[in-house]
Ligand code: BG6
């Protein structure tokens with residue numbers, strides 16, 4: 623394969639925000655008396671905010687109106703926004719900076735393709751605001767992963783054809799999205815055991831740029 627751009631998911635690939643998402647959903651769920659645990663949290667990986675809420679509400683005995691659902695998601699997001707204020711460059715995952723630096727040095731475009739609407743704030747807090755050649759995130763798309771929209775938009779924004787883009791993902795929904803967009807996918811973290819991923823690595827310290835390209 624000839625790769626001219628690498629599109630990185632953000633949460634769980636560049637930075638570990640899993641615990642912040644878990645704690646924010648947990649606070650809201652506890653207030654509402656809804657059962658929520660880390661196992662359910664795993665199912666929210668790569669899934670949009672409102673779709674995540676729908677998964678959580680399967681355990682709820684109460685029926686929530688659309689307005690109430692928006693309030694629950696907003697409440698969770700307010701908790702989450704407070705928690706991510708504490709993120710710093712120390713929260714960047716192993717191997718990430720070495721890979722990004724080398725890709726840049728080799729003239730390979732780098733982009734973000736994230737479902738999160740908080741992506742710009744997170745990138746700023748970890749010191750990577752403005753670092754990528756392009757960003758596509760939850761603020762720019764209609765259809766979230768496993769739909770390929772966010773990755774296709776990132777490819778378009780770096781001006782590289784999808785088949786020449788490698789997607790790096792930690793969520794099964796994201797692996798599916800990349801493949802649906804005609805892109806090879808490197809599965810890391812939770813997706814490192816996804817058999818449909820083109821390449822697999824525990825994290826970005828366990829793979830070289832040569833192996834990725
Ligand atoms: C993804 C996370 O990156 O973003 C999901 O893996 C999250 O857990 C989704 O629900 C949406 O995030 P946000 O910040 O827009 O609520």
Ligand code: MG
Nearest residue numbers: 631633634792
């Ligand atoms: Mg992710």
